[in-house]
Amino acid sequence: MIQQFDYPLHVICADGAIVGESPVWSQREQALYWVDILKPALYRFDPASGQRQSWVAPASIGSISLAKNGKIVAALRTGFHWFDPASACWTLIAHPEPHISHNRLNDGKTGPDGAFWAGTMDDRADKQACASLYRLAPDGSISAHGNELVVSNGLAWSPDGRTMYHSDSRRAVIYRYDFDVANGTLGPREVFVQMQPEWGRPDGGAVDVDGCYLSCGITAGRINKFSPQGELLGFIPLPVSRPTMCAFGGADLKTMYVTSLTENMKPDELAREPLAGALFAIDMPVAGTPVAEFGI
Numbered sequence: 001m002i003q004q005f006d007y008p009l010h011v012i013c014a015d016g017a018i019v020g021e022s023p024v025w026s027q028r029e030q031a032l033y034w035v036d037i038l039k040p041a042l043y044r045f046d047p048a049s050g051q052r053q054s055w056v057a058p059a060s061i062g063s064i065s066l067a068k069n070g071k072i073v074a075a076l077r078t079g080f081h082w083f084d085p086a087s088a089c090w091t092l093i094a095h096p097e098p099h100i101s102h103n104r105l106n107d108g109k110t111g112p113d114g115a116f117w118a119g120t121m122d123d124r125a126d127k128q129a130c131a132s133l134y135r136l137a138p139d140g141s142i143s144a145h146g147n148e149l150v151v152s153n154g155l156a157w158s159p160d161g162r163t164m165y166h167s168d169s170r171r172a173v174i175y176r177y178d179f180d181v182a183n184g185t186l187g188p189r190e191v192f193v194q195m196q197p198e199w200g201r202p203d204g205g206a207v208d209v210d211g212c213y214l215s216c217g218i219t220a221g222r223i224n225k226f227s228p229q230g231e232l233l234g235f236i237p238l239p240v241s242r243p244t245m246c247a248f249g250g251a252d253l254k255t256m257y258v259t260s261l262t263e264n265m266k267p268d269e270l271a272r273e274p275l276a277g278a279l280f281a282i283d284m285p286v287a288g289t290p291v292a293e294f295g296i
């Protein structure tokens with residue numbers, strides 16, 4: 001039986017982001033970072049003080065990861081970059097696809113191997129399967145781990161680090177791979193979930209301490225909760241139709257932050273959804289699995 005989970009939901013920021021994405025919780029700072037891909041901008045929110053900061057990014061910013069050196073790794077359209085919040089400087093690390101001008105880097109996350117995993121997406125309206133998944137190692141080298149994707153998305157790892165989840169939003173499929181933490185390598189790709197239309201397309205995801213995969217169902221206005229076996233257990237309804245990514249935060253990792261978008265929404269849809277593009281916080285009964293920081 002599929003359950004509806006009505007957990008308390010709070011609006012953190014209702015600025016109408018173009019494409020809000022990549023919420024990342026900093027345990028060290030007890031603060032949340034996230035991006036608006038197309039603005040393009042990086043944000044920081046301190047729940048204790050309510051204070052917000054923002055930085056303009058030099059190109060579309062698909063995702064970010066915190067790094068062990070206190071900086072941020074960013075997946076910009078122009079390649080992987082370092083961002084130093086202290087100096088507000090962006091520095092190129094490497095570009096995986098300088099030859100494909102219509103692609104941009106999209107969803108990304110640091111895995112339990114300490115590397116930043118991020119994939120690309122076809123940014124054209126008529127999307128083709130020309131995107132790939134990349135691993136940026138702490139030494140700055142890049143390796144490819146899958147191609148013929150349309151919109152790479154949904155990266156997350158199981159609590160023991162031995163399973164990696166990854167989706168292709170436009171193929172409406174979530175994959176799972178055995179993950180070798182010591183070597184940062186993947187086993188064969190397996191279908192974890194083939195989405196039903198009413199569940200939405202699979203956007204960003206996160207894993208809780210029970211090993212359940214929570215996936216933003218973009219266009220369906222919900223977060224789908226899947227068991228470690230890929231069974232739909234239920235969903236969290238949202239006041240917006242296009243949630244983009246979720247991440248656990250708070251001192252106990254029991255706050256789920258959720259970003260959303262307004263891109264390509266028609267005026268009547270925007271009128272019906274005054275919170276489109278907002279950042280939300282949901283009080284969760286089960287804590288999330290901590291996300292690793294980039295580096296060794």
Ligand SMILES: O=C1O[C@H](CS(=O)(=O)O)[C@@H](O)[C@H](O)[C@H]1O
Nearest residue numbers: 019106107151153169170201203
């Ligand atoms: O991560 C993203 O995913 C969405 C998914 S979809 O292509 O709409 O299915 C996309 O809208 C967004 O631009 C992108 O950043």
